[in-house]
Amino acid sequence: xxxxxxxxxxxxxxxxxxxxxxxxxxxxxxxxxxxxxxxxxxxxxxxxxxxxxxxxxxxxxxxxxxxxxxxxxxxxxxxxxxxxxxxxxxxxxxxxxxxxxxxxxxxxxxxxxxxxxxxxxxxxxxxxxxxxxxxxxxxxxxxxxxxxxxxxxxxxxxxxxxxxxxxxxxxxxxxxxxxxxxxxxxxxxxxxxxxxxxxxxxxxxxxxxxxxxxxxxxxxxxxxxxxxxxxxxxxxxxxxxxxxxxxxxxxxxxxxxxxxxxxxxxxxxxxxxxxxxxxxxxxxxxxxxxxxxxxxxxxxxxxxxxxxxxxxxxxxxxxxxxxxxxxxxxxxxxxxxxxxxxxxxxxxxxxxxxxx
Numbered sequence: 001x002x003x004x005x006x007x008x009x010x011x012x013x014x015x016x017x018x019x020x021x022x023x024x025x026x027x028x029x030x031x032x033x034x035x036x037x038x039x040x041x042x043x044x045x046x047x048x049x050x051x052x053x054x055x056x057x058x059x060x061x062x063x064x065x066x067x068x069x070x071x072x073x074x075x076x077x078x079x080x081x082x083x084x085x086x087x088x089x090x091x092x093x094x095x096x097x098x099x100x101x102x103x104x105x106x107x108x109x110x111x112x113x114x115x116x117x118x119x120x121x122x123x124x125x126x127x128x129x130x131x132x133x134x135x136x137x138x139x140x141x142x143x144x145x146x147x148x149x150x151x152x153x154x155x156x157x158x159x160x161x162x163x164x165x166x167x168x169x170x171x172x173x174x175x176x177x178x179x180x181x182x183x184x185x186x187x188x189x190x191x192x193x194x195x196x197x198x199x200x201x202x203x204x205x206x207x208x209x210x211x212x213x214x215x216x217x218x219x220x221x222x223x224x225x226x227x228x229x230x231x232x233x234x235x236x237x238x239x240x241x242x243x244x245x246x247x248x249x250x251x252x253x254x255x256x257x258x259x260x261x262x263x264x265x266x267x268x269x270x271x272x273x274x275x276x277x278x279x280x281x282x283x284x285x286x287x288x289x290x291x292x293x294x295x296x297x298x299x300x301x302x303x304x305x306x307x308x309x310x311x312x313x314x315x316x317x318x319x320x321x322x323x324x325x326x327x328x329x330x331x332x333x334x335x336x337x338x339x340x341x342x343x344x345x346x347x348x349x350x351x352x353x354x355x356x
Contacts, residue, residue, distance in 0.1 A: 024100075024120050029060040035338040037299040037314055039324040042342060042354040047073055048085055051346040054294060054334050056097045058119070063339065064102075065346065066095045072102065075352065077340045088115060094136040103137045103144050105130065114146050116161060126161035130154060135176050138184050140198050147186065149173055155201060165201040169194065178218040180237070185223060187213045193223070195237065207240050209233075217255045222277075224263065226252025232265050232273065234280065244280025246273065257296040257303065264296050264303050272296075272305070272315060285320030288313055294335025297343075306332035306345055312355075328353055 051065035051073060058064055061078040070091025074084040086092075090108040097103070100120060106113045106127075112134060115127040131148025138145040143155045143164055151169035156162060171188035178185050183204055186194045191211050195204040212228040222243070223235040230248040235241070250269035257264040263275040270288030275281070285303075293306040302323050305313045308331055314323040330349035337344055343355040 024059050024062065027060045028099075029057055029339065031338045034298055034300045035343070036356075037301075037304055037324075037343060038356050039312070039314060039326040040356050041326070041328075042356055043080065044354065045075070045080060045082070045352045047075075047082055047346075047350050047352060049073065050348060050350050051333060051352070055337060055344075055346070056095070057337075057339065058097065061340065063344075064095075064097070065334075066092055066104070070107070072104070077342070077344075080354070086117070086119070088117075089113075094134065096137045096139050098139050101125065103139060105134055105137065105146075114144065114156065114161075116144070116158070128156060128161050128163075135173065138177055138179050140179070143198065145184065145198070147173055147177055151188065153186075153196070153201065155198075167196070167201040175213055175216055178216055178223070180218055180221070185216065185218065185237075187216060187225070193225075193235070205240055207235075209235075209242075214251060214253045215255050217258070219258045224256050224258070224265075226254070226256075226265070226267075230267055232256075232267075232275070234263075234277070246275065246280065246282055248273070254292055255295045257298060259298050264298075266292050266296070266305070270307070272303070272320065274320075283320070286313075286315050286322065293332045297336045297338065304336045304343070306334065306336055308332065312336065312345065326355065 049067035049069035052068045055063045055065050064072050064074045067073050072086040076083040088106045090106040093105045093107045095104040102117045104115050112130050113127050114130045116125045118125050130146045131152040133149040134146050142158055144158055145155045147153050151171045151173055153167045155164040157164055171190055173188055175187045183195045183197055191209045193207045193209055213225045215226040217224045221237050225233040230250050232246040232252055234243045236243050248267040250267040252267050261277050263277050265273045268291045270290045272285040274283045274285050288307055290307045290309040296303045296305045302316045307313055310328050312326040316323050330347040332345055334346040346352050
């Protein structure tokens with residue numbers, strides 16, 4: 001019996017050394033509501049390739065990015081190192097994640113595929129061809145919705161990938177759609193906003209905004225739309241009307257931070273707007289004079305913002321002064337995010353910085 005246990009231990013160690021399915025715990029990480037930021041560098045970690053876009057938190061220790069090289073990089077924040085890179089048959093372009101699976105888009109010249117990949121079993125569950133160019137997949141409880149830039153929308157069963165319904169808007173789509181409990185919202189290049197039912201693909205309503213939108217977010221029944229001409233809009237989904245509109249001097253490309261009753265939003269010129277979510281009254285907190293990467297993060301004392309001039313800006317809640325700034329070695333690629341008692345940000349030079 002004792003020799004059998006020894007053999008089992010040796011076999012376990014051998015399998016771990018040789019690789020195998022990446023263990024993902026079921027426990028989700030819950031960050032504190034307002035972490036402290038001291039503007040100190042702790043460490044930096046070289047990645048296999050440049051992380052592109054925003055991270056996905058997988059569980060209480062792992063995060064993942066799509067890289068500029070067309071693969072998914074998995075980083076272990078307990079071991080402080082990259083522990084896996086996941087590749088498809090072709091380059092991975094966009095990615096979404098639920099509690100168990102990645103849903104990604106593979107790009108092979110003029111052919112695109114939607115893939116469901118079980119990360120715990122390290123196995124591709126299904127793949128299907130999809131519209132030639134698409135935005136990130138939308139995940140609901142029962143379906144995966146793929147939206148082509150040509151306005152072609154296909155919903156697939158989350159279990160086997162079978163097609164559930166298909167719809168064409170006959171307009172082009174470039175802005176990432178967002179969803180709430182019952183519907184998802186699509187903005188076309190004509191400035192038309194569509195509310196589309198998750199289950200059937202039926203258009204619940206559409207509204208001509210007459211403005212070209214570059215970003216959107218949804219929160220508590222309100223859409224937040226940033227436009228090409230520099231306008232910040234709040235749109236009431238139930239009433240199908242604009243509640244408030246704030247003109248600015250530069251395009252609004254980044255999604256807002258919605259913090260309790262306040263919206264923190266920046267235009268591409270780096271002006272920070274603190275907006276009352278109910279009334280639309282606003283204060284210009286500060287001028288960064290640089291575009292930003294991603295969305296601001298909230299700290300114990302203010303807002304943390306990734307400037308495209310290699311600098312993290314920490315802006316005070318009250319008055320908008322700078323609490324501190326931290327200059328890094330390259331252009332920032334992601335929003336700051338807090339994970340396991342550290343702040344992280346990704347860089348164009350293939351590094352992830354750990355901060356506190």
